[in-house]
Amino acid sequence: MNKKTAKQTVSDETREQAMKVAKATQKPGQTKEQTKLIAQGIEKGIAEYKKQQKKRARSADQQRKQNLKAQQRDLKSKPQHLGDAATKQDMGKSTAAFLPWSLLAVSWVLFIAYLYFAG
Numbered sequence: 001m002n003k004k005t006a007k008q009t010v011s012d013e014t015r016e017q018a019m020k021v022a023k024a025t026q027k028p029g030q031t032k033e034q035t036k037l038i039a040q041g042i043e044k045g046i047a048e049y050k051k052q053q054k055k056r057a058r059s060a061d062q063q064r065k066q067n068l069k070a071q072q073r074d075l076k077s078k079p080q081h082l083g084d085a086a087t088k089q090d091m092g093k094s095t096a097a098f099l100p101w102s103l104l105a106v107s108w109v110l111f112i113a114y115l116y117f118a119g
Contacts, residue, residue, distance in 0.1 A: 010047050018043035
């Protein structure tokens with residue numbers, strides 16, 4: 001079956017929506033046949049819109065999957081490159097924690113020395 005020759009089926013819900021819109025915009029003196037033709041045109045428009053939305057959703061999903069794959073590849077390669085940087089950050093944290101304690105110890109030693117030699 002060729003895509004061009006295959007008859008596209010439209011859901012009953014879409015037909016009902018199209019008919020409601022056609023009846024809502026019906027003008028006085030318009031025949032049922034004309035309303036039916038308008039409903040068919042609206043039906044085709046709705047079907048085309050749904051196709052476009054499905055296509056956009058598929059491409060967005062493909063893009064999302066590509067982004068996830070790229071992130072996973074980056075995460076696999078990052079630990080090798082970040083190993084040195086992570087070690088440097090840890091050393092910076094331990095040095096920063098060491099400084100206040102060392103200053104406290106030095107101040108107590110100086111205070112005790114002052115009391116011992118001054119008194």
